[in-house]
Amino acid sequence: MKLYDYAQAPNPRRVRIFIAEKGLDIPVEEVDLGTRAQLNPEFLAINPSAAVPALETDDGDILSESTAICHYLEGLHPEPNLLGTTPLERAQIMMWDRRIELEAMGAVAEAFRNSNPGFVNRSLTGTTNYDQLPDLVDRGQARATESFEWINTRLGESEYIAGDRFTIADITAFVLCGFARWIKQGPTDAHENTHRWLAAVSARPSAEA
Numbered sequence: 675m676k677l678y679d680y681a682q683a684p685n686p687r688r689v690r691i692f693i694a695e696k697g698l699d700i701p702v703e704e705v706d707l708g709t710r711a712q713l714n715p716e717f718l719a720i721n722p723s724a725a726v727p728a729l730e731t732d733d734g735d736i737l738s739e740s741t742a743i744c745h746y747l748e749g750l751h752p753e754p755n756l757l758g759t760t761p762l763e764r765a766q767i768m769m770w771d772r773r774i775e776l777e778a779m780g781a782v783a784e785a786f787r788n789s790n791p792g793f794v795n796r797s798l799t800g801t802t803n804y805d806q807l808p809d810l811v812d813r814g815q816a817r818a819t820e821s822f823e824w825i826n827t828r829l830g831e832s833e834y835i836a837g838d839r840f841t842i843a844d845i846t847a848f849v850l851c852g853f854a855r856w857i858k859q860g861p862t863d864a865h866e867n868t869h870r871w872l873a874a875v876s877a878r879p880s881a882e883a
Contacts (some may be wrong), residue, residue, distance in 0.1 A: 778821035785814030
């Protein structure tokens with residue numbers, strides 16, 4: 675297997691943490707998004723979506739999208755379980771993971787990619803150049819603020835994001851907290867539930883991945 679990665683990007687980090695939680699050793703090839711190496715023909719032949727992460731399986735198949743890669747690895751290495759053991763638990767974990775990805779990480783990406791000079795004409799991933807839209811920056815900031823509010827509320831109801839144990843939803847939320855710093859967002863002092871959870875997750879060895 676081989677993971678196509680970029681150390682600074684949030685989505686590959688989600689997969690790296692998942693891999694670390696599984697105790698796996700998967701070789702990594704860095705794709706330098708800073709030089710737009712994802713647009714080189716060599717990488718587009720691997721992932722036409724021009725995005726990382728991508729996983730090359732032992733059989734030579736290519737999987738893209740963080741959650742899909744994690745589902746594949748969980749199928750090969752079911753323990754420790756990170757995606758749920760019953761139909762209800764699997765659905766709950768997917769629900770929270772998806773909500774954090776779409777609502778919270780999406781909000782941070784909206785603000786970041788439409789304001790950072792490095793993303794001029796690259797406000798969306800993929801092979802098509804899209805102009806930055808400054809009006810989306812404020813909206814993304816507002817959505818991010820709102821997201822940290824409901825995450826804190828959720829963590830007042832549950833020890834971890836999706837229940838009483840660590841799962842992929844916690845990985846996504848943890849990566850979100852680091853990603854949000856790029857737009858000067860994150861849990862505030864008032865988010866005591868989130869800080870309690872963040873301390874616990876940060877103490878896990880996988881947090882260094």
